Amino acid sequence: MLAQILEEAWAISPDPRRDRLAAAFVTHAVALATGVAPIDIASDKRTNKSAARARQISIYLAHVIFHWPLTRVAFAFGRDRTTCAHACHRIEDLREDRVFDARMTALEACVRQAPETIPDLAGIEFQRAGLGR
Amino acid sequence: MSAAGILEGELEAEHLADRAARLLARAGSVIEARGLAYAVRFARGRRPMLVIDEAAFRKLFARLVPRTDGGWRLSSQAPSPPPGRPGFVEGEKTVVEPDGRATTHRANLGEAPLDWLLHRKHITRAEHAAGEKLSADAHASGIVGRLTMRWDPTPRSGGGSRLEPMERAHAARQRLGRAMEAVGAEAMPILTLICLTGTSLQGTEVALGMKPRTGKAALKAALQRLAAHYGMA
Numbered sequence: 425m426l427a428q429i430l431e432e433a434w435a436i437s438p439d440p441r442r443d444r445l446a447a448a449f450v451t452h453a454v455a456l457a458t459g460v461a462p463i464d465i466a467s468d469k470r471t472n473k474s475a476a477r478a479r480q481i482s483i484y485l486a487h488v489i490f491h492w493p494l495t496r497v498a499f500a501f502g503r504d505r506t507t508c509a510h511a512c513h514r515i516e517d518l519r520e521d522r523v524f525d526a527r528m529t530a531l532e533a534c535v536r537q538a539p540e541t542i543p544d545l546a547g548i549e550f551q552r553a554g555l556g557r
Numbered sequence: 558m559s560a561a562g563i564l565e566g567e568l569e570a571e572h573l574a575d576r577a578a579r580l581l582a583r584a585g586s587v588i589e590a591r592g593l594a595y596a597v598r599f600a601r602g603r604r605p606m607l608v609i610d611e612a613a614f615r616k617l618f619a620r621l622v623p624r625t626d627g628g629w630r631l632s633s634q635a636p637s638p639p640p641g642r643p644g645f646v647e648g649e650k651t652v653v654e655p656d657g658r659a660t661t662h663r664a665n666l667g668e669a670p671l672d673w674l675l676h677r678k679h680i681t682r683a684e685h686a687a688g689e690k691l692s693a694d695a696h697a698s699g700i701v702g703r704l705t706m707r708w709d710p711t712p713r714s715g716g717g718s719r720l721e722p723m724e725r726a727h728a729a730r731q732r733l734g735r736a737m738e739a740v741g742a743e744a745m746p747i748l749t750l751i752c753l754t755g756t757s758l759q760g761t762e763v764a765l766g767m768k769p770r771t772g773k774a775a776l777k778a779a780l781q782r783l784a785a786h787y788g789m790a
Contacts, residue, residue: 498716504734509604516606 480511573613684780744779
C-alpha cells in the first residue's frame with residue numbers, strides 16, 4: 425500500500441520533497457514581493473483577498489516559470505489541479521495591466537534562476553567539512 | 558490617428574508579442590488562429606492562456622515556425638536579419654586611442670576576417686591575437702592620420718609610464734616595422750591587407766593576384782610567423 429502511494433507520488437513529480445521546498449521558495453519570494461505573510465499564502469483555510477491573490481501568483485510562477493505540469497504544481501502546493509489552472513488564467517488576465525506586467529516580469533526574473541543556481545548540498549558530509557562542531 | 562497614438566499601438570503590439578513569446582517558450586505550446594484573433598495554449602486541448610490580436614501577431618510572426626498539425630510554435634533560432642546586405646553586421650567596435658581613451662566607432666562586425674576565421678577555427682587564438690596586436694600597433698602609430706583633436710594628457714610627475722603620446726606613437730611604429738621585417742616580404746602584403754585594412758580573403762587574393770582559395774593557407778602561415786615573432790605561439 426505504501427509502495428503504491430509512493431509510485432503515484434513519483435509519477436507526478438520526480439522529487440516531491442524538493443518540489444515542496446521549491447514551492448516554499450516561490451511562496452517566500454512572492455511574500456517578499458507582495459507583503460503578505462508566507463503563512464497566509466500557504467494556509468489551507470480561507471484567507472483575505474490579498475493572500476489569495478499572492479497564492480495565485482505563486483501558483484502561476486511555478487507553472488509558467490518552472491514548466492511544471494498542473495498536477496505537479498497542485499501536488500506541491502496542496503491544492504486542486506483545476507484550482508491551479510484557474511489561478512494561472514486569472515493572473516494571465518491580470519497581466520493586461522502594464523504596471524502589473526512589468527512587476528511580474530521582474531519577479532519572474534528573480535524566481536527563474538533560483539532552483540538552478542541553488543546548489544544541492546545534501547550529499548556532502550557536514551562533519552567532515554568541520555561544520556558539525 | 559495621431560503619431561503618438563500610432564506609436565502607442567505599436568508599443569502595445571510589441572508588448573503583447575513579448576508576452577506571447579514568453580508563454581510560447583514552454584515546450585509543447587502552440588499558437589493558433591481562432592476567429593479573428595490568435596490563441597496561445599500550453600497544450601492542444603486546453604483553454605487558451607493568452608489571446609492576441611492581429612497587430613501583435615504580425616510582430617510575433619518573425620519568430621514563429623509552422624507546425625504540421627496546424628498553428629505555429631516558437632522557433633529556437635533567432636529571427637533572421639532583414640535581407641539586403643548578407644554579410645554585413647552593423648555594430649560598434651571598441652578601439653583604444655593612443656591617449657588611452659576607449660572609443661567606439663561604427664564598424665562592420667560581420668566581416669572582420671580574423672574574427673570570421675577564428676570563429677570557424679581556421680586560425681588559433683594565438684594567431685588571432687597576433688593579428689589584432691598588429692592592427693592595434695598600426696592604429697596607435699597614427700600612420701593613417703587622425704581627423705579629431707588630440708586630447709592626449711602630457712605625463713605629469715607621478716606614477717604610470719612617463720611616455721609622451723608622440724613617444725608612444727613612435728614606439729608603436731617601431732614595433733610595426735620590426736614585425737613586418739620579421740614576417741618577411743611574402744607575408745607583408747597579405748598582413749597589411751587583412752589585418753590593417755580589413756579586406757576580405759577573396760579581396761586579398763584578387764588584389765595580390767594569388768590563385769583562388771590559397772589565401773587562407775598563406776594567411777595562416779603569415780600569422781604563425783607573426784605569432785612566433787611576438788612570442789605568442
